[in-house]
Amino acid sequence: xxxxxxxxxxxCSAGLRxxxxxxxxxxxxxxxxxxxxxxxxxxxxxxxASGDGGKPKRGGRLRAAFAGGGxxxxxxxxLANLFADVARAKALFDKLADYGPDLSAxxxxxxxxxxxxxxxxxxxxxxxxxxHNGEPVTARDVxxxxxxxxxxxxxxxxxxxxxxxxxxxxxALDARTIEFVLKRxxxxxxxxxxxxxxxxxxxxxxxxxxxxxxxxxxRFVSFAPGxxxxxxxxxxxxxxxxxxxxLEFVVANEExxxxxxxxxGQVEYAHELNPTTARAHEGRxxxxxxxxxxxxxxxxxxxxxxxxxxxxxxxxxxxxIADRQExxxxxxxxxxxxxxxxxxxxYEYYADGLPQREQDLxxxxxxxxxxxAENLKVVLDTSPVAAGFTEAAAIFRDxxxxxxxxxxxxxxxxxxYWKDILDSGTICSYRSGxxxxxxxxxxxxxxxxxxxxxxxxxxxxxxLYQQAQSTRDKEERAAVFERMxxxxxxxxxxxxxxxxxxxxxxxRGVRGVEAGAPANSLDWARxxxxxxx
Amino acid sequence: MSGLRSWAARRLLLxxxxxxxxxxxxxxxxxxxxxxxxxxxxxxxxxxxxxAAIRQAMDLDRPAHERLLEWAAGLPRGDFGTSLxxxxxxxxxxxxxxxxxxxxxxxxxxxxxxxxxxxxxxxxRREGRLADRLVSSVTLGAYAVPEFAFGVxxxxxxxxxxxxxxxxxxxxGTDLLAHPxxxxxxxxxxxxxxxxxxxxxxxxxMIDALASPYVAQARRYGVxxxxxxxxxxxxxxxxxxAQQLARTVDWLLxxxxxxxxxxxxxxxxxxxxxxxxxxxxxxxQGLAVVFGVTTVVLNLGADLVARRFxxxxxxxx
Numbered sequence: 008x009x010x011x012x013x014x015x016x017x018x019c020s021a022g023l024r025x026x027x028x029x030x031x032x033x034x035x036x037x038x039x040x041x042x043x044x045x046x047x048x049x050x051x052x053x054x055x056a057s058g059d060g061g062k063p064k065r066g067g068r069l070r071a072a073f074a075g076g077g078x079x080x081x082x083x084x085x086l087a088n089l090f091a092d093v094a095r096a097k098a099l100f101d102k103l104a105d106y107g108p109d110l111s112a113x114x115x116x117x118x119x120x121x122x123x124x125x126x127x128x129x130x131x132x133x134x135x136x137x138x139h140n141g142e143p144v145t146a147r148d149v150x151x152x153x154x155x156x157x158x159x160x161x162x163x164x165x166x167x168x169x170x171x172x173x174x175x176x177x178x179a180l181d182a183r184t185i186e187f188v189l190k191r192x193x194x195x196x197x198x199x200x201x202x203x204x205x206x207x208x209x210x211x212x213x214x215x216x217x218x219x220x221x222x223x224x225x226r227f228v229s230f231a232p233g234x235x236x237x238x239x240x241x242x243x244x245x246x247x248x249x250x251x252x253x254l255e256f257v258v259a260n261e262e263x264x265x266x267x268x269x270x271x272g273q274v275e276y277a278h279e280l281n282p283t284t285a286r287a288h289e290g291r292x293x294x295x296x297x298x299x300x301x302x303x304x305x306x307x308x309x310x311x312x313x314x315x316x317x318x319x320x321x322x323x324x325x326x327x328i329a330d331r332q333e334x335x336x337x338x339x340x341x342x343x344x345x346x347x348x349x350x351x352x353x354y355e356y357y358a359d360g361l362p363q364r365e366q367d368l369x370x371x372x373x374x375x376x377x378x379x380a381e382n383l384k385v386v387l388d389t390s391p392v393a394a395g396f397t398e399a400a401a402i403f404r405d406x407x408x409x410x411x412x413x414x415x416x417x418x419x420x421x422x423x424y425w426k427d428i429l430d431s432g433t434i435c436s437y438r439s440g441x442x443x444x445x446x447x448x449x450x451x452x453x454x455x456x457x458x459x460x461x462x463x464x465x466x467x468x469x470x471l472y473q474q475a476q477s478t479r480d481k482e483e484r485a486a487v488f489e490r491m492x493x494x495x496x497x498x499x500x501x502x503x504x505x506x507x508x509x510x511x512x513x514x515r516g517v518r519g520v521e522a523g524a525p526a527n528s529l530d531w532a533r534x535x536x537x538x539x540x
Numbered sequence: 541m542s543g544l545r546s547w548a549a550r551r552l553l554l555x556x557x558x559x560x561x562x563x564x565x566x567x568x569x570x571x572x573x574x575x576x577x578x579x580x581x582x583x584x585x586x587x588x589x590x591x592a593a594i595r596q597a598m599d600l601d602r603p604a605h606e607r608l609l610e611w612a613a614g615l616p617r618g619d620f621g622t623s624l625x626x627x628x629x630x631x632x633x634x635x636x637x638x639x640x641x642x643x644x645x646x647x648x649x650x651x652x653x654x655x656x657x658x659x660x661x662x663x664x665r666r667e668g669r670l671a672d673r674l675v676s677s678v679t680l681g682a683y684a685v686p687e688f689a690f691g692v693x694x695x696x697x698x699x700x701x702x703x704x705x706x707x708x709x710x711x712x713g714t715d716l717l718a719h720p721x722x723x724x725x726x727x728x729x730x731x732x733x734x735x736x737x738x739x740x741x742x743x744x745x746m747i748d749a750l751a752s753p754y755v756a757q758a759r760r761y762g763v764x765x766x767x768x769x770x771x772x773x774x775x776x777x778x779x780x781x782a783q784q785l786a787r788t789v790d791w792l793l794x795x796x797x798x799x800x801x802x803x804x805x806x807x808x809x810x811x812x813x814x815x816x817x818x819x820x821x822x823x824x825q826g827l828a829v830v831f832g833v834t835t836v837v838l839n840l841g842a843d844l845v846a847r848r849f850x851x852x853x854x855x856x857x
Binding site: 070072231 | 582804817
């Protein structure tokens with residue numbers, strides 16, 4: 008292959024990064040589109056972004072541009088991995104539950120759930136809903152879907168989330184009642200029903216790419232992988248038929264292409280825009296910019312099982328080295344707000360009573376000295392896998408230098424980054440999208456967690472988690488979660504320095520786009536409540 | 541003529557060997573990349589158990605040479621294998637991506653040859669005068685602008701400011717012919733740099749040829765100026781240009797990632813980039829075959845043209 012020089016400059020290749028992994032990326036809680044940065048605490052859902060009121064109108068066609076997965080894309084909802092996959096999946100399919108703006112589970116196809124006294128048997132009642140082929144959604148379909156997800160041969164993403172369920176013992180009590188038997192008490196079991204990718208599909212085999220059948224607000228019309236998916240209104244949708252006649256998902260991996268298509272009237276909704284784009288167009292009247300606050304946790308993950316971070320004084324010193332505002336301004340172009348070394352700002356059970364941690368180089372130096380770690384040298388792993396990673400690493404390197412710590416930055420391959428940093432290295436750039444705080448703990452902070460990047464393994468912490476999951480009373484449970492977070496705040500492995508905004512653009516006539524909805528939550532990329540003025 | 545035929549046959553054999561070498565090299569390089577398709581698919585959820593399961597489902601736990609041999613065994617039957625990421629046949633990836641790429645490439649070449657040669661001849665005829673200096677400086681300047689920047693500029697002016705043309709081809713899929721307006725800007729961006737290099741080569745070749753003794757001789761015999769220029773000088777000037785043209789067509793057919801990304805055109809470049817990011821080895825190999833064959837055939841064609849027009853010229857390998 009000969010080629011003229013393919014002049015990809017840095018911003019271009021960053022834009023060409025195709026994989027916006029959902030769990031690693033987005034989410035936001037609270038606060039309407041115009042909320043000011045720096046506010047603390049977050050209320051429940053804000054007003055619809057473009058909601059200058061008006062009665063919703065039926066009709067029209069909306070085209071939404073997402074970064075996608077190219078020619079390998081599929082409509083199989085259990086294979087969903089990228090933002091585009093999930094946006095399409097939620098238009099065609101439903102889950103039993105889904106996340107509200109504070110990442111607490113809300114009933115969807117499930118009308119109600121009721122645990123037994125021991126929190127190990129949950130009776131879930133389905134609402135009356137039908138699939139696109141006219142068949143009712145039954146308990147058998149639910150069990151079939153969950154068995155498909157947990158099929159050991161298939162390695163679907165949601166398999167790990169469904170781990171607490173003993174599907175062999177779970178059974179259908181009648182057409183619309185399921186009894187789930189769990190392997191251990193799980194007070195937060197509704198989170199499992201709302202888990203990423205846990206969609207309900209009808210029993211039996213189906214070809215998802217040519218004729219997918221779900222119970223979602225839109226029916227299938229056509230699909231060209233990596234190019235477009237056309238859907239139309241499902242008049243029989245149990246949650247009220249969508250306003251739009253037709254919905255088309257188009258794929259444009261380059262951010263500038265999504266913006267240009269939006270500005271040029273080729274699409275009405277563009278997902279995932281850069282902060283600089285947002286600043287350039289915010290308030291100019293041409294397009295609407297929607298900022299989903301607190302979308303993505305931005306952090307450095309320290310491995311607590313090895314030198315130098317096996318000493319909690321060193322970890323605390325690193326907490327104190329970070330100038331969080333400088334990191335937010337520099338690495339996120341100001342599109343975000345500072346973090347307090349805890350995951351899930353604004354989500355249910357977040358410990359927001361803890362004092363905001365500030366930079367304190369003097370104390371950091373003293374702590375390092377006491378730990379015998381003066382003139383400390385560390386290698387910080389990073390990669391252009393996510394926006395702001397390499398910038399944040401460089402800023403932190405300079406901040407650490409002021410405390411006498413030498414940080415050497417090592418940039419790795421973005422295609423295998425998450426695997427590479429799981430077990431090797433000592434400190435690395437890390438981010439996470441929205442998920443319940445309970446899920447963050449169970450996936451990353453327990454001895455048996457499969458993606459424990461900070462190697463946080465403490466039996467007493469595991470016991471606290473089990474205690475929380477065995478506590479029926481919500482207030483008591485919240486108290487246990489707070490205890491766990493206090494411990495993480497004092498000596499955990501995640502230096503959470505910020506929460507990034509997730510930025511969308513919509514054409515002027517688009518109404519009903521929820522601004523308070525984190526990605527992965529129900530109202531994010533939800534097109535059945537969107538209408539064209 | 542039999543000399544030419546055996547020469548072409550030797551070149552074709554060499555080409556097949558070159559293609560095989562490209563495929564082997566690409567396979568080795570893809571295997572050498574950190575991570576495999578299972579790791580890429582697991583993404584931000586690198587649960588070791590899940591990666592192992594994906595690896596097993598994809599047959600990645602088998603030795604590399606076995607996978608390569610099995611894939612190669614399908615080639616004579618025209619079977620390029622199946623994608624690791626989606627399980628769809630690789631041939632559909634190539635077929636889907638080839639349409640838009642071929643369309644863009646043919647449009648570009650159809651315009652490139654007359655414009656590039658025309659500008660080159662014009663500049664050569666007016667050597668040292670205003671037209672020449674204008675053509676030379678503009679082509680030099682335009683050549684220095686990267687496609688990405690030029691594309692952004694064109695979109696901003698002609699699509700967003702003036703609103704004459706659509707900014708991207710988003711949503712049109714592979715059916716680009718139905719939306720000719722969406723093709724204008726990508727073709728202009730693709731044309732710019734090749735036109736510049738071609739025009740400069742033709743100009744230089746023409747000036748050399750016009751100053752050569754045989755042209756002087758032809759003039760002394762009273763051969764008309766147009767015939768000297770187009771019958772004698774131009775064929776000699778075309779020789780280096782033909783090889784440059786082959787390289788340009790090759791570049792166009794292998795998918796021009798920047799233009800495809802900027803204008804949302806789902807061509808071969810996009811397919812290749814996604815496949816590499818996904819470590820989708822069968823797709824990468826399939827594309828390597830296509831690109832290898834394309835390169836070999838085009839260079840052979842260019843050498844044939846060069847031999848035809850200027851038999852004395854040395855052949856490019």
